[in-house]
Amino acid sequence: MAMTSRCGIYGKCLSLLGVATSTVLRSASFRAISVHWESLGIPYQELDLFCSVCASKPAMRFTVSTLLAVLAAREAAGHAIFQQLWVDSVDYGTQCNRVPGSNTPVTNVGSNDVRCNVGGTRGVKGKCPVAAGSTVTVEMHQQPGDRSCGSEAIGGAHYGPVMVYMSKVPDASTADGSTGWFKVFEDSWSKKSGGGSGDNDNWGTKDLNACCGKLDVKIPSDLAPGDYLLRAEVIALHTAGSSGGAQLYMSCYQLTVSGTGSATPATVRFPGAYKASDPGILVNIHAALSTYVSPGPAVYAGGTSKVPGSACTGCAATCKAGAGKTGTVITAPAPTSAAGGDAGNSGPDSTSGTDGCQVQAFGQCGGNGYSGCTSCGSGLTCKAVSPPYYSQCVSA
Ligand SMILES: [Cu+2]
Numbered sequence: 001m002a003m004t005s006r007c008g009i010y011g012k013c014l015s016l017l018g019v020a021t022s023t024v025l026r027s028a029s030f031r032a033i034s035v036h037w038e039s040l041g042i043p044y045q046e047l048d049l050f051c052s053v054c055a056s057k058p059a060m061r062f063t064v065s066t067l068l069a070v071l072a073a074r075e076a077a078g079h080a081i082f083q084q085l086w087v088d089s090v091d092y093g094t095q096c097n098r099v100p101g102s103n104t105p106v107t108n109v110g111s112n113d114v115r116c117n118v119g120g121t122r123g124v125k126g127k128c129p130v131a132a133g134s135t136v137t138v139e140m141h142q143q144p145g146d147r148s149c150g151s152e153a154i155g156g157a158h159y160g161p162v163m164v165y166m167s168k169v170p171d172a173s174t175a176d177g178s179t180g181w182f183k184v185f186e187d188s189w190s191k192k193s194g195g196g197s198g199d200n201d202n203w204g205t206k207d208l209n210a211c212c213g214k215l216d217v218k219i220p221s222d223l224a225p226g227d228y229l230l231r232a233e234v235i236a237l238h239t240a241g242s243s244g245g246a247q248l249y250m251s252c253y254q255l256t257v258s259g260t261g262s263a264t265p266a267t268v269r270f271p272g273a274y275k276a277s278d279p280g281i282l283v284n285i286h287a288a289l290s291t292y293v294s295p296g297p298a299v300y301a302g303g304t305s306k307v308p309g310s311a312c313t314g315c316a317a318t319c320k321a322g323a324g325k326t327g328t329v330i331t332a333p334a335p336t337s338a339a340g341g342d343a344g345n346s347g348p349d350s351t352s353g354t355d356g357c358q359v360q361a362f363g364q365c366g367g368n369g370y371s372g373c374t375s376c377g378s379g380l381t382c383k384a385v386s387p388p389y390y391s392q393c394v395s396a
Pocket of ligand 1: 078079158236247
């Protein structure tokens with residue numbers, strides 16, 4: 001059965017759902033379709049899995065309910081959040097991460113949300129201590145607090161580069177991400193011989209999945225000491241054939257870097273570093289790629305790149321959640337909302353009665369060895385999800 005007639009089934013399902021064709025973004029090969037499902041109460045969904053099911057089982061009859069079931073599973077199984085951080089193989093969990101409140105991607109590269117995700121101008125109390133020249137390991141998973149290696153770090157079809165930036169700031173617990181950023185790590189794309197389309201090539205996200213969500217990032221040894229934000233980012237490109245279709249997943253970690261260096265690398269700003277029309281952001285990866293250019297600046301000379309498709313090494317290969325040493329962050333004075341704030345960060349500031357800190361939804365608020373902020377934001381309560389090791393803020 002030809003692809004076009006398979007996707008005829010697909011179109012019929014869409015019309016059953018009353019989805020206007022103008023809201024449907026199609027790649028030339030019909031292999032990825034993205035729809036905004038606001039009218040159905042599902043904020044953002046992909047249909048690529050559904051299409052591949054259509055393609056593999058063309059005789060299957062889909063009803064509206066099976067389509068919605070596939071979509072619901074897709075949402076739960078696809079999107080992801082950078083959560084934990086390791087420093088020289090010591091597990092700091094989420095103590096120094098401004099963990100985003102949801103695994104929904106940022107798609108507007110011109111918004112302030114591209115800095116540290118929605119709500120990411122609000123700092124957390126912890127700063128992870130890192131010596132310049134050491135290695136941190138960023139860790140991504142689909143669901144908050146789920147560090148299982150059995151599920152993919154980011155859902156199967158979400159192929160794209162992984163990049164890490166740093167920004168020198170006066171105080172990592174209050175910085176809003178408006179300062180300049182330099183790139184310290186990249187695991188982007190390489191051609192897989194005989195692979196055909198870009199989907200079959202090597203990508204940073206495939207390495208993340210191969211390494212249980214972990215990638216090692218060297219902190220440049222010549223950096224001037226002080227506080228930094230470290231911004232880990234995936235750009236998923238499965239629906240990037242249309243403008244605004246690329247999906248950006250980022251989190252900002254708060255670091256205090258020690259050392260004797262003095263380097264202050266050249267920087268770019270967010271927003272500003274990316275344009276929706278960049279060849280690394282507006283790209284159809286379902287066609288064969290002869291090259292792929294990562295968005296943003298080149299990696300700083302003191303930074304590192306991982307060859308896409310190469311083996312997991314270092315902590316990314318050997319560190320196991322719950323099986324090693326856990327670290328304690330430097331506890332900063334009560335963080336406050338950064339000047340200017342942002343629209344996605346509407347929680348009230350705690351002005352009295354507590355030390356002023358607030359953990360965002362799905363952020364850590366307790367557990368063995370945890371010494372960070374234990375107060376949850378408005379409407380949230382601290383729940384032991386993996387006692388005695390881990391508690392997180394969830395809806396009250
Ligand atoms: Cu997605």
